[in-house]
Amino acid sequence: MTSARNRELFGLLPIALAVSAGFAAVLIARDAEVNDATLTYGAAFLVLCLIGHLFIRVRLPNADAYLYPVAAALAGMGIVMVYRIDPELAREQAQWFVLGLAAFAAATLLLRDLSVLERYRYTIAAGALLLLILPRVTGGVTNGAYLQIDLGPIAFQPAELAKIAVVIFIAAYLADTRELMVTYERRVLGVSLPPLRHFGPMLVVWAFAMMLLVFIRDLGSSVMFFGGFLALLYVATGRLSYVVIGLAMFVFGFMFFEATVGHVGARVDAWLDPLNPDLYYAVGGSGQIAQGMFAQADGGALGAGLGEALLTSGGTPVLPAAQTDLIYAVVVNELGFVGAIALLLLYLLFVERGLKTAMLASDPFAKLLATGLTAVFALQVFVIVGGVTRVIPLTGVTLPFVSYGGSSIVANFILVALLMIVSDQARRPRDEGGVL
Amino acid sequence: MDMNKAIRRLFFGVVALFALLAFFTARWSLFEADALQRNTLNKIPQLREIREPRGAILTRAGGPIARSVRRGRGDDAIYERRYPRGELFGHPVGYSYVKRGATGLEKYYDDQLSGRGEEFISVLDSLLGREREEQSMLTALDASAQTTAGRALAGRAGAVVVIEPRTGKIPVWVSVPGFDPNDVRGDAGYKALQSGDGEPRLFDRVSQSAYPPGSTFKVVTAAAALDSGEYRPTSIVNGDSPKEFSGRPMANSGNVSWGDITLTKALTNSVNTVWGQVGERLGDDTMIEYMKRFGFYSKPPVDLPENQVAASGLRSGGELLPDDTPIDVARVAIGQERLTVTPLQMATVAATVANGGKRVRPHLADEFRDRYGRVKERVKTDEVEQVIGRRAAAQLNQMMQDVVNEGTGGAAALAGVNVAGKTGTAETKGGAANQAWFIGFAPADDPKYAIAVTVQETTGQGGTVAAPIARDVFQSLLR
Numbered sequence: 001m002t003s004a005r006n007r008e009l010f011g012l013l014p015i016a017l018a019v020s021a022g023f024a025a026v027l028i029a030r031d032a033e034v035n036d037a038t039l040t041y042g043a044a045f046l047v048l049c050l051i052g053h054l055f056i057r058v059r060l061p062n063a064d065a066y067l068y069p070v071a072a073a074l075a076g077m078g079i080v081m082v083y084r085i086d087p088e089l090a091r092e093q094a095q096w097f098v099l100g101l102a103a104f105a106a107a108t109l110l111l112r113d114l115s116v117l118e119r120y121r122y123t124i125a126a127g128a129l130l131l132l133i134l135p136r137v138t139g140g141v142t143n144g145a146y147l148q149i150d151l152g153p154i155a156f157q158p159a160e161l162a163k164i165a166v167v168i169f170i171a172a173y174l175a176d177t178r179e180l181m182v183t184y185e186r187r188v189l190g191v192s193l194p195p196l197r198h199f200g201p202m203l204v205v206w207a208f209a210m211m212l213l214v215f216i217r218d219l220g221s222s223v224m225f226f227g228g229f230l231a232l233l234y235v236a237t238g239r240l241s242y243v244v245i246g247l248a249m250f251v252f253g254f255m256f257f258e259a260t261v262g263h264v265g266a267r268v269d270a271w272l273d274p275l276n277p278d279l280y281y282a283v284g285g286s287g288q289i290a291q292g293m294f295a296q297a298d299g300g301a302l303g304a305g306l307g308e309a310l311l312t313s314g315g316t317p318v319l320p321a322a323q324t325d326l327i328y329a330v331v332v333n334e335l336g337f338v339g340a341i342a343l344l345l346l347y348l349l350f351v352e353r354g355l356k357t358a359m360l361a362s363d364p365f366a367k368l369l370a371t372g373l374t375a376v377f378a379l380q381v382f383v384i385v386g387g388v389t390r391v392i393p394l395t396g397v398t399l400p401f402v403s404y405g406g407s408s409i410v411a412n413f414i415l416v417a418l419l420m421i422v423s424d425q426a427r428r429p430r431d432e433g434g435v436l
Numbered sequence: 437m438d439m440n441k442a443i444r445r446l447f448f449g450v451v452a453l454f455a456l457l458a459f460f461t462a463r464w465s466l467f468e469a470d471a472l473q474r475n476t477l478n479k480i481p482q483l484r485e486i487r488e489p490r491g492a493i494l495t496r497a498g499g500p501i502a503r504s505v506r507r508g509r510g511d512d513a514i515y516e517r518r519y520p521r522g523e524l525f526g527h528p529v530g531y532s533y534v535k536r537g538a539t540g541l542e543k544y545y546d547d548q549l550s551g552r553g554e555e556f557i558s559v560l561d562s563l564l565g566r567e568r569e570e571q572s573m574l575t576a577l578d579a580s581a582q583t584t585a586g587r588a589l590a591g592r593a594g595a596v597v598v599i600e601p602r603t604g605k606i607p608v609w610v611s612v613p614g615f616d617p618n619d620v621r622g623d624a625g626y627k628a629l630q631s632g633d634g635e636p637r638l639f640d641r642v643s644q645s646a647y648p649p650g651s652t653f654k655v656v657t658a659a660a661a662l663d664s665g666e667y668r669p670t671s672i673v674n675g676d677s678p679k680e681f682s683g684r685p686m687a688n689s690g691n692v693s694w695g696d697i698t699l700t701k702a703l704t705n706s707v708n709t710v711w712g713q714v715g716e717r718l719g720d721d722t723m724i725e726y727m728k729r730f731g732f733y734s735k736p737p738v739d740l741p742e743n744q745v746a747a748s749g750l751r752s753g754g755e756l757l758p759d760d761t762p763i764d765v766a767r768v769a770i771g772q773e774r775l776t777v778t779p780l781q782m783a784t785v786a787a788t789v790a791n792g793g794k795r796v797r798p799h800l801a802d803e804f805r806d807r808y809g810r811v812k813e814r815v816k817t818d819e820v821e822q823v824i825g826r827r828a829a830a831q832l833n834q835m836m837q838d839v840v841n842e843g844t845g846g847a848a849a850l851a852g853v854n855v856a857g858k859t860g861t862a863e864t865k866g867g868a869a870n871q872a873w874f875i876g877f878a879p880a881d882d883p884k885y886a887i888a889v890t891v892q893e894t895t896g897q898g899g900t901v902a903a904p905i906a907r908d909v910f911q912s913l914l915r
Contacts, residue, residue, distance in 0.1 A: 235443055235446060238438075238441070275475060277477065294472055294478040294479075296472075297465060297468070298473070298480045301465065310484060332461060332464070337461055337462055337465040348454050355444075359443050368439075371443055378453070381457075382454070386456070386457060389461050390464075391457060391460050
C-alpha cells in the first residue's frame with residue numbers, strides 16, 4: 001500500500017521542478033528577470049499537489065500510483081502554457097486548479113461506495129440532460145455553439161460535467177443488461193443484432209447525440225458522448241458489430257445534418273480546404289484551423305521555445321483562442337513536434353492506467369465506469385487534437401487539464417477521483433479486515 | 437467474451453487513434469512545414485522578421501545608410517527600417533519592408549543582416565530559443581563621391597558607377613532618377629513610385645539597363661585586336677570615310693577621312709571605319725570570345741539579386757541573342773548593331789584594362805560585423821579571369837590616356853593626375869537624341885578607380901556631357 005503512495009510522491013517532485021522550470025523559461029522569454037517568483041510558483045504547486053496526495057494516502061491508500069501524478073503533470077503544463085499566453089488567465093486557472101483539487105478531495109470523501117452512483121443512475125441522467133439543455137435556454141453562443149451557462153461572473157460549461165454523468169448512466173445501464181443483450185441477440189444477414197427491447201436504449205443515446213449536434217450545436221461533445229457509449233457497448237457485449245452499426249448510425253446522422261445545418265457544413269468545408277483564401281477570410285471559416293497549422297509549422301521539430309510563439313502582433317491575434325481550442329497548436333509551436341509527442345504520451349499513459357484500473361475491477365459497474373471515463377477522456381483528447389491537426393473537423397472542446405477553463409479542470413479532477421476510487425477498491429487486499 | 441479482452445482491444449484502438457494524432461502533428465510541423473511557411477496566408481514568418489532588428493548598412497566611413505528603429509515596447513515591439521540618407525543610396529541598397537519584400541543589398545545579404553543565416557547552429561541553441569544575431573554591413577560606398585556623382589548628373593536620366601580595379605569594391609553607384617527607400621513604406625509613396633510618371637524610378641540604370649554603348653565599345657575591340665596579336669598600337673589602318681561594310685556604308689564622325697593612321701590615333705579620334713575593319717579582320721568568333729571574357733553574355737557577378745542585374749550583349753526585342761547568332765561584326769566593333777550594355781559592364785571593361793587585364797568580381801559589400809563590432813566576415817577580392825595579357829593591357833592603357841590627353845575625352849582630364857578613358861555617343865530615338873558615354877580610370881599609371889558614366893537622351897556628346905561628370909567624380913574620390 002505505501003509503496004504505491006511513495007511512488008506517487010516521488011512522481012510529484014520532478015513535476016513540480018518541471019513546472020518551476022517552465023515558469024522560468026516563460027519569464028526569460030519575456031525578458032523579465034528570473035526571480036524568486038518562479039520557485040514560489042513551483043513550490044505552491046508542489047504544496048497543493050502534496051495536499052491532494054495526503055488525501056489519497058488516507059482515503060484511497062491502494063489506488064493506482066500514476067493517475068494522480070500524470071493529472072498533476074498535465075495540469076502543471078496547462079498552467080505554464082496559459083501563463084505564457086496570459087498571466088491573468090493563469091491566475092484564474094490556478095484558482096480553478098485549487099477548486100479542482102477540492103472537488104477531488106470532496107469526491108473521495110463522499111463516494112466511499114460507488115453503488116450510490118449505480119442506484120441514482122436516472123437522477124444523474126436527468127441531471128446531465130438538464131445541464132446540457134440549460135445553455136440553450138440561458139446561455140450565450142460561443143463560436144456558433146451553445147456551450148455555457150452564465151452564472152454571474154462565472155461561465156460554466158455543463159458538457160464537461162455531463163460527460164461524467166452520462167458515462168455513469170450508461171455504465172450502470174449496461175452493467176445490468178449486458179448479459180441479456182448477448183443472450184437474446186439475433187443474427188440478421190450474418191450480423192449480430194441485439195434484441196429489439198435493448199436496441200431501444202441505443203436509439204435513445206443516438207437521438208441524444210444528434211440532439212447535441214443540432215440544438216446545442218456541439219459536434220465535439222456529440223462525438224465524445226457517442227464514442228464513449230460505443231466503447232462501453234463494445235466492452236460490455238464484446239460485439240464489434242454493435243459498434244459498426246452505431247458508427248454507421250452516427251455518420252448517417254452527421255451527414256444528414258451536415259447537409260441541412262449550416263453550422264456543421266461550414267466546419268466540414270473549413271476542414272477539407274483550410275488554405276482556400278475564400279474560406280480563410282470567411283466569418284466562421286477556416287481561419288482558425290489554418291492559423292493553427294501555421295503555428296505548428298512555425299514550431300517545427302524542436303519548437304520556438306517556451307514563450308516564443310507569436311500569438312499577437314500589435315494587439316491583433318495571430319493565433320485566436322490560443323488558450324482554449326488551439327492550445328495544442330501553441331504546444332507544438334513552442335515545444336515542437338518532440339514536446340507534442342511527449343504530451344500525447346502523457347495522455348496515453350493516463351489512458352493506460354485508466355484501462356488497467358478497469359481490468360482490475362471485479363464489479364461490472366466499476367469496470368464499465370472506469371472504461372467509460374477513460375474512453376471519454378481519450379476521445380476528448382482525440383477530438384480537440386484531431387481538430388487542431390486536421391484529422392477531423394475542428395470543434396471546440398478543451399484539451400483535458402491543459403486548456404484554460406474552470407469547468408474542464410474541475411470535471412476532470414472528479415473524473416480522476418472516480419477512477420482512483422475504482423482503483424482503490426479493486427486493489428484493496430482481499431484479507432483486509434480479517435475473516436469473519 | 438471476457439470484458440478484459442475487450443478493454444485491451446479498446447486500448448489498442450486508442451493507441452491507433454493517438455498514432456494518427458502524432459502522424460498529423462508531424463505532417464504540419466515537419467513534412468509540410470516549409471510549404472506552410474511559404475503560404476501567402478501565413479503571416480507568421482513576416483511578423484517574426486520585424487520582431488528582430490536588422491543589422492545596419494553603413495558607408496565605407498561608417499555612416500548609416502539603413503538602420504532598424506524600435507517601435508512599441510515589450511512583447512509587441514517591432515523594428516522598422518529607416519534610410520537616413522534617403523535617395524542617395526536608394527538604388528544599390530534597396531529596401532526591406534514586410535509588406536513589400538526586399539530589394540538590393542537588403543535582399544542579397546538578408547541572411548547576414550537578419551542573422552537568419554546563423555540560426556539553428558546547434559540543437560542546444562534552438563532548445564534554448566536563443567535569438568539570432570544580426571550583423572551590420574560595411575559597404576564600399578563613398579557618401580561624398582556618391583553625392584558628387586548625383587549632383588553632376590543634375591537630374592538628367594543616367595548612371596554613374598565606379599569600381600576599384602584591383603579589389604572590385606564599388607564606391608559609387610548612382611542611377612538617376614533615384615528613389616527614397618523610406619517612400620516605399622507607405623502605400624501612397626509606393627503607388628507614386630510605381631505609377632511611372634516620366635522616367636521609371638525603381639529601375640536601376642547601373643545594372644538593369646540595355647543602352648547602346650557607342651564608341652566606348654571600341655575599347656573591347658582594341659583589347660581583342662592587341663591581345664590576339666593581330667594588331668599593335670602602331671599598326672596602320674586606312675581611316676577614310678565612308679567605307680562599305682556588309683553592303684552598307686559606314687561613316688566617321690563628321691564624315692572625316694583620316695587616311696592611313698595608327699590604331700592609337702584611331703582610338704584617340706574614334707575613327708569608325710578603322711575599327712570596322714579591325715572587327716572584320718578579327719571575325720565573329722574572336723570578337724564574341726573577347727566579349728565573353730570581359731563578362732558580356734552573362735549577368736555581372738555583382739552582389740545584388742539576380743533579377744536586378746542584366747547581361748550585356750546583342751539583344752532583339754529585349755531578349756539577349758545567343759552568342760552564335762550571326763552578327764554584323766564591323767558594326768558590333770564600333771558599338772552599333774543590336775549591341776546593348778549596362779554601365780556596370782562598361783565599368784568592368786575599364787577596370788579590367790586598368791588592372792593589367794585581370795577581371796575582378798565587383799562588389800558593394802565589404803565587411804560584416806556582429807553587435808559588438810567584431811568582424812565576422814570580409815568580402816574577399818575574387819579574381820574572375822585574365823581577360824587580356826598584361827602587355828596588351830598596358831598598351832591599351834596608354835592608348836586610352838591619349839584619348840583624354842589629345843582626343844575626344846579631354847573634358848575628363850585632371851590637373852596633376854593622368855586619366856585614361858574613352859568617350860561614346862550613340863544615336864537613339866532615330867537620331868533625335870544621344871546616349872552619351874565615358875568610361876575610364878585614374879590615375880592611369882596606378883589605377884585606383886575605374887568609371888562608367890552615361891547620360892540618356894541628351895543632345896550633347898560623350899566628350900561634352902559624360903566626360904566632365906567622370907572628372908568630378910574622380911576628383912572627389914582622389915581628393
